[in-house]
Amino acid sequence: MSELIDFISNNLEMIYIVILMIFVGVEVISHVPAVLHTPLMSGANAIHGVVIIGAILVMLNADPNNILALSLGFVAVLLGTLNVVGGFVVTDRMLEMFKKKK
Amino acid sequence: MEYIFSLEFIYLIASITYIIGLKKLGHPETARSGNLIAAAGMTIAILGTIFLYQGEVPTFIYTLIGVAILIGTIIGWMVAKKVAMTKMPELVSMFNGMGGASAALIGLIEFGHYTGNSLSIMTILGGVIIGSVSFSGSMIAWAKLNGTLSKPLRLPKYNLLNNLFLLALFAFSAYIVWSGSSSQLLLYVLFFGALTYGILFVLPIGGADMPVVISLLNSFTGLAAALGGFLYGNMVMLTGGILVGSAGTILTFAMCHAMNRPLSNVIFGGFGDKGYDGSGSSSGIQGDIKKTTVSDVAILMNYSQKVIIVPGYGLAVAQAQHAIHELEQLLEKRGIDVKYAIHPVAGRMPGHMNVLLAETNVEYDKLAEMEDVNPEFQNTDVVFVVGANDVVNPAAHNDPKSPIYGMPILDVENAKQIIVNKRSMKPGYAGIENELFFNQKTSMLFGDAKGVIQSLITELKGMS
Numbered sequence: 222m223s224e225l226i227d228f229i230s231n232n233l234e235m236i237y238i239v240i241l242m243i244f245v246g247v248e249v250i251s252h253v254p255a256v257l258h259t260p261l262m263s264g265a266n267a268i269h270g271v272v273i274i275g276a277i278l279v280m281l282n283a284d285p286n287n288i289l290a291l292s293l294g295f296v297a298v299l300l301g302t303l304n305v306v307g308g309f310v311v312t313d314r315m316l317e318m319f320k321k322k323k
Numbered sequence: 324m325e326y327i328f329s330l331e332f333i334y335l336i337a338s339i340t341y342i343i344g345l346k347k348l349g350h351p352e353t354a355r356s357g358n359l360i361a362a363a364g365m366t367i368a369i370l371g372t373i374f375l376y377q378g379e380v381p382t383f384i385y386t387l388i389g390v391a392i393l394i395g396t397i398i399g400w401m402v403a404k405k406v407a408m409t410k411m412p413e414l415v416s417m418f419n420g421m422g423g424a425s426a427a428l429i430g431l432i433e434f435g436h437y438t439g440n441s442l443s444i445m446t447i448l449g450g451v452i453i454g455s456v457s458f459s460g461s462m463i464a465w466a467k468l469n470g471t472l473s474k475p476l477r478l479p480k481y482n483l484l485n486n487l488f489l490l491a492l493f494a495f496s497a498y499i500v501w502s503g504s505s506s507q508l509l510l511y512v513l514f515f516g517a518l519t520y521g522i523l524f525v526l527p528i529g530g531a532d533m534p535v536v537i538s539l540l541n542s543f544t545g546l547a548a549a550l551g552g553f554l555y556g557n558m559v560m561l562t563g564g565i566l567v568g569s570a571g572t573i574l575t576f577a578m579c580h581a582m583n584r585p586l587s588n589v590i591f592g593g594f595g596d597k598g599y600d601g602s603g604s605s606s607g608i609q610g611d612i613k614k615t616t617v618s619d620v621a622i623l624m625n626y627s628q629k630v631i632i633v634p635g636y637g638l639a640v641a642q643a644q645h646a647i648h649e650l651e652q653l654l655e656k657r658g659i660d661v662k663y664a665i666h667p668v669a670g671r672m673p674g675h676m677n678v679l680l681a682e683t684n685v686e687y688d689k690l691a692e693m694e695d696v697n698p699e700f701q702n703t704d705v706v707f708v709v710g711a712n713d714v715v716n717p718a719a720h721n722d723p724k725s726p727i728y729g730m731p732i733l734d735v736e737n738a739k740q741i742i743v744n745k746r747s748m749k750p751g752y753a754g755i756e757n758e759l760f761f762n763q764k765t766s767m768l769f770g771d772a773k774g775v776i777q778s779l780i781t782e783l784k785g786m787s
Contacts, residue, residue, distance in 0.1 A: 228442055235553060239565050245342055246569030253349040255581050255667035256692070258574060259674040262538050263415045264348045264358050265570050268341050269422050269544045271365065271563035275429045275551035277372050280388050283432070285381045290432045295391050297428035302395025304422035305369075309362040310403035311414055312348075316355040318681035 260315045267308025273301025333371035334559035340364025341563050345570055351687075368559050408682050409639045412675065416465040416537045419544055423457030426450050426547035431514060433554065438505040446554045448496040451510070452517040454547040457540045459521030464533050464540065467525075481527050482591050488520050524590075531713075532589045534668075535578050539586075542571025581667040582730055612748070615766035617775060620707075620742050621782035627704030627740075629660040631696065633733055636670050637710015637745065639679055641772035647709065648683040650780050662689055664696040664706075664733050666714035693733055700737040708735060708743045710772050716757045725755060741765040744775050 229236065253261060276297035283290045340360050347357025373388060399418075406414050430451035437443040466472040478484055495516065499509050528536055549564025551557070579586045624630055632651065638644060651661045663685065669676040677690055691699075700706065708715055718725040719732045735741055741764050748760070748767075759765055768775060 224442070232553075235556070235561060238558070238561055239549070242562055242565035243569040246345075246566045246571075247573050249342060249345045249566075250349065250570040250573045250577070253574075253577070254351070254692075255577075256665075256674045256677045257349060257351065257354060258578060258581075259411070259415075259534075259678060260354060260358075261345075261348050262534075262541055262571070262574055263411075264361065265345065265545070265567045265574070266415055266419050266422070266541050267358075268345070268361055268365070268563050269541070269548045269567040270418075271341075271368065271560050272422050272426045272429070272544070272548035272551055274368060274372050274557060274560050275548070275555060276425050277369070277388055278555055278557070279429050279432050280384055281373075281376050281378065281380050283384065285384065291384070291387065293428050293432050295387055297425045297432075298388055298391035299395045300421040300428070301425040302392050303399040304418050304425065305365055306396045306399035307403045307414070307418045307421075308399075309358060309365070310400055311406075311411065311418070312358045313355065313362075314403065315411065315678050316358060318678055 260312055263308060263312040263315060267305060267312055270301055270305030270308055273298060273305055276301045330371050330375045331558070333367055333375070334557070337364040337368035337559045338562035341566055345566065408679050409642070411678065412534060412537065413465050413468045416461045416468065416533070416540075419537060419541050420458045420461030420465065422544045423454045423461060423540070423547060425454070426544065426551060427454030427458060427514065427517075429551055430454065431510065434510050435505060435507065437554075439503055441500050441503065443554060444500050444503075445496075446550050448499060448513065450547050450550040450554070451514055452492060452496065453543050453550070455514055455517035456521035456524065457543040457547060459518040460525040460540050460543075461521075461537065463522055463525040464536050468533050472526075478523075478527075481523070485520070485523050485527075488516075488523060492516050492520060528590065535575055535582075535586070535589050538571055538575040538578055539590075542568045542575065545569075545571055578668075584730070612760050613766045615742065615768050617768070617778045618782050620766075620768055621779050621786065623740060623742070624654060624659070624705055624707075624779075625657065625783060625786055627659055629662075629699075629703045630654055630705045630707060631662050631664050631691075631700065631703050631735075631738070633664045633666075633706060633708045633711050633715060633735060634669065634676050634680065635666075635709065635711025635714065636675075637712075638772050639670060639675070639710070641710065641774075643709065643773035643776050644679050644683045646773050646776040646780065648680070648685050650776055650783075651685065651689070653780060653783055662691050662696065662699075664693070664735075665690050666693055666711070666733055667731075669711060669714055693731060697734050700734050703738040705740045705742060706735045706738040708741065709776070710744065712745070712757055713755070715759055716755070717759055718755065718757070721758075727755065735759070736762060736764070739764065742768055744768045744770065744772055746771060 276294060280294040280298060283294055341364060344357045344361025347353040347360065430447045434447050437447060463472065495513055499513065525536055545564045545567030549561050549568060552560030552564055576586060579589060632647060634647065638647060654661045663680060665676050680690060713727055715733050715735045716727060717736055719727045719730045722728055736759060741762065743760060743765055745767065747769065760767060
């Protein structure tokens with residue numbers, strides 16, 4: 222129990238962020254026309270590619286002699302990049318089509 | 324001054340770009356710039372993480388990171404640019420799976436570094452489970468949309484089985500946390516267990532519900548990324564992940580709402596599972612259908628004043644979007660009013676049809692949304708249904724026993740004439756009969772959508 226209280230007081234800032242972000246996420250998405258659901262999902266998909274930052278940190282922190290960690294990290298960075306780049310490019314391609322004429 | 328160039332400041336900026344980006348993605352006019360803003364934020368966050376890292380790192384690790392990013396960028400870019408518009412939903416699912424896998428791998432590597440710290444281990448295991456489920460689930464969703472796996476596969480008592488499996492996963496991870504074990508073996512057992520659960524979770528769900536599933540898995544991956552942020556105290560991962568997690572959840576509910584089905588029904592319901600076989604309706608669905616020919620339809624259209632086209636996934640499969648646009652322009656030139664009626668869930672994803680038609684340069688204001696176009700059907704001479712089925716099935720209004728009862732549909736039956744183009748009499752994605760086809764006003768025009776529309780165009784051109 223005391224561990225939990227410690228945890229909360231040590232991470233108060235992050236807990237604030239989590240709670241506020243949940244509301245921001247809900248607020249930002251509400252009342253979006255159905256037409257935009259697919260591009261929106263695709264855009265959100267690209268944003269969670271932010272996981273790549275974690276993958277990069279894993280690589281930067283890794284022990285240079287730990288081949289397993291380095292190779293798994295390599296794959297993680299590669300997959301994260303696919304998520305980010307592919308996600309944003311595909312979203313852009315979808316949206317490109319909405320913009321034509323007016 | 325120094326603060327301006329610090330990593331924290333860059334992360335702050337990046338977090339703001341995600342919020343603004345998502346907000347702008349919600350409006351047709353600003354959507355594209357919103358996407359670009361978020362992409363820019365992501366770029367600075369990645370570059371900042373690499374170049375502002377405090378600590379000694381051997382050069383070859385930098386090289387490895389650089390190579391991984393380079394390969395990922397090239398493949399991601401090429402795939403995203405090359406893929407056909409009809410394949411978009413699959414691709415989103417695929418990229419989502421990549422993100423999930425990345426989150427799971429991070430957990431696998433970090434596990435050994437936090438032995439003894441039960442809260443961190445909990446965070447790591449959470450990331451491994453959610454990331455793995457998101458990965459394997461997305462791959463199954465991808466295979467389903469792709470047609471590789473077309474039928475829902477259900478083990479006996481699959482709901483119970485799946486829930487027990489999930490409970491076992493939780494119990495097992497609780498054991499790892501509680502025992503303070505540093506065993507890599509246990510970790511990998513959990514990892515493969517979670518992968519298996521992802522497969523079991525998505526397999527029983529029907530292909531028509533895949534968009535909802537992808538949206539749900541999308542928010543899972545967001546959550547996995549946020550857990551990573553928690554582990555490292557990394558703000559940009561935390562904000563980005565939670566934002567997607569919460570926005571993705573709302574989006575999932577919005578999609579379910581558009582189909583008028585609760586989420587629990589999508590996941591646990593197993594569409595049409597309640598013993599409904601489509602023939603149980605009392606309205607005498609068995610009747611005669613009326614077939615028609617291309618030249619008859621051409622004449623009919625040529626002498627109408629108002630034609631509404633109802634496109635469905637069949638149009639996309641047949642790659643007939645260019646042909647239908649040509650037909651529309653030809654009719655317009657003869658002074659006939661032509662519109663497209665787009666059902667919110669037409670195609671394989673909400674908005675899928677709009678994207679497909681926009682690709683062929685159909686004007687934006689020719690695409691009418693369901694609420695706007697429904698009152699117009701009664702003044703319409705010809706409704707041309709191309710490859711759509713469930714979204715025009717009157718059973719949604721008339722038959723309380725039907726699995727799609729209550730779903731808002733396009734009221735095409737109010738039009739004076741209905742032409743339905745299908746390849747055969749096979750039922751649509753929901754696997755139920757459509758009494759519209761037996762309606763007095765309906766004529767069936769069998770054949771591949773692209774071929775049929777092209778011969779319609781030829782007929783019409785010869786008529787002038």
